[in-house]
Amino acid sequence: MTAQNVPVRWGILGASRIADGSILPGLGKSAAGKAVAVAARDETRARTLADRHGVPKAYGSYEALLWDREVEAVYIGLPNHLHVEWARRAAAAGKHVLVEKPGAMRCAEYQALDGVDPALKISEAFMVRHQPRWIELRNILRSGRFGAPKTFSSLLSFFMTNADDFRQKPEFGGGAYYDLGCYTAMAARYVFDAEPRRVLALMDTDEGGIDLFSSVVLDFGQGRHATFMVSLAQASSQSIQIVCERAFITLPQAYVPSRTQPNLILIDTSADHANSQIQTIEFPALDQYEAEVTNFSRAIRGEDVPYFGLADARAGAAVGDAVFASARSGSWIDVKGI
Template identity: 75%
Template sequence: MAQINPVKWGILGAARIADGAVIPGMINSAHATPVAIGARDLSRAQAMADRHKIARAWGSYDEVLTDPDVEAVYIALPNHLHVEWARRAAEAGKHVLIEKPGAMRADEYAALEGIDPALKVSEAFMVRNQPRWIRLREILRGDEYGAPLTFSSLLSFMMTNDQDFRQKPEWGGGAYYDLGSYTAMAARYVFDAEPRRVMALMQRNAAGIDLFTSVIMDFGDGRQATFMVSLAQASSQSIQIVCERAFITLPQAYVPSRKEPNLIQIDTSADHANSQITTLEFPALDQYEEEITNFSRAIRGEDTPYFDLQDARANAAICDAVFASAESGDWADVKGA
């Protein structure tokens, strides 16, 4: 067996997701080692470094990028800073994993044009690294159940922290940026295609963020996706796919259990009064560890799931259309589709 050469990681930002999810994933992955973390507040960076036994803490993001040991960076900053620091990281010769959404608008990705093509740069949708999501795509690309024709999803939680950056519209706050980016990506993943147009309805609060957004996506050829996302409802997370000859459900679709098996349920009954359910079970897992492992292996040139900036731009183009539709009250074309 070939010896593993772990990728040395730096972290930009002392965010909760880095502290509670991504850094533990790095530590647990045989393919990664966190070696540096930077934050605007050195004390926060040092406290996080101490908790996770990371060698170096810096009081700025630039110091992580000039650290010669750092090969790749994970950007855990508020949404409006993602592209700026992705560009700086790439200019420093680092591979980049950008927390979603990678950008607030599709045209922001122009700032990443011309970077070294040898660098891996990807938007951090950890769910695509779940073994059951990978198996789901294999199933949908096969002929057993026919083509997927409809997709529906719910994703929500109750946001109670008034100081959360998701409360600030100028920082990319709101339900769509935080949750809709996942559901739009999931629909694209299921259909393995880009939507032609979207229709969206948003309910905004006094600060201007969307607390609830409902979207219809038209993929053409009779294929439609619908999803609803909210920051002001009880916790929900589901995906349902109707194929020509099967109804497929993913319970706990986006945040799978780390203790119980994760499931794909396939109902092939042609009668509403009955069911013929086949359940596929996948071991409990840490999907952040899977994400870091796969991205690190991609950096080392291995054949592993990897989604490039073209994929990120496509997801951002849907975001642009969703906001345009919510503003106009009409269908909005997805540019580039």
């Protein structure tokens, strides 16, 4: 077996719901990576999670996992306000890092990762970008077959009922934008293959200080606009609609695709409202978390696969900064990185 074919050895920081329900099952099915260690602040909890997924090692501290020389890559599934700190510590320990979204609550926080070894892979964990459907969507848009994309719109919401969820706490990076808006903003940037110039945002916050509803307009220039709404206080919704010069493209179940039914891209090329000429492109049901950890593992081994590094994460955080600044001021805010 060549070095390229040896599965990447992963450590999991945090016994979180997403680690338990998504990342560890994805690694269990991946031929490119395998989990070898789990860490939590409670060793019993770490051992319970490790045993449930057949992982050999369990640690009662995050530091102990980072000292493990067998671990090559670390997944960070901690609450939002801890992401950058532990990404920095993992990189300092020589580990590749897949950090759960949002990678940082503010763009300036990424300065903590300045000077890390450029050989290390560090990526924000937007699993949707590893769907074959999303990859094909970008190929379609870049081909120019239907002309340039001009408008993007998206809805993403669910009704959060757990009062103890960290997403209810502003100091932990709670709220609709950090949990859901980072996805929709990323999707707009992905579709236009560009960064927005300015932002206009409206947020409705609850008495605890988190945004329950956020509506955002991103201006990409050259007549390209993105609009999206995210919420933690309304029924489940997830959609993406893109209007190109010669086609209307829809992604049903855009962010959480079916694991049992085909996933679709719908392309309507009708020239008038009274008719429809819809082409349907089907993709097999999939586990997008398996695709995410597989692609990240393959990128570590030097393969040419979809990979989004720190520059992309910084750009996304700069958009988030502008969104919150606009919501505070009620005005358009230019997007500025660091």
